[in-house]
Amino acid sequence: MNIKSIHSTSIKAQGPSIYIEFELKSGDIVPAKTLKGDIKHWSTFDTAIKYLKNKGIHKATIDIEHWNKQQQQLDLGQIK
Secondary structure (H helix, E strand, O other), X not given: OOHXXXXXXXXXXXXXXXXXXXXXXXXXXXXXEOOOOOXXXXXXXXXXXXXXXXOOOOOOEEEEEEEOOOOOOOOHHHOO
């Protein structure tokens, strides 16, 4: 993804997990992804911010409405 195609950036928190969404100029919303194509997650806000700064992105909104640091993550691999 080209940085020039990004309209806005949001750091979002869901449960104990933090992730980043990019709104593109086309209107599409896409998450930051790992090299394998999975959604990239951070455990702290400062590491997510450092990721953006390293990519040359210096503005973002933060959405903490659904953040719960104490919530345990559900391991879907253990569900049968």
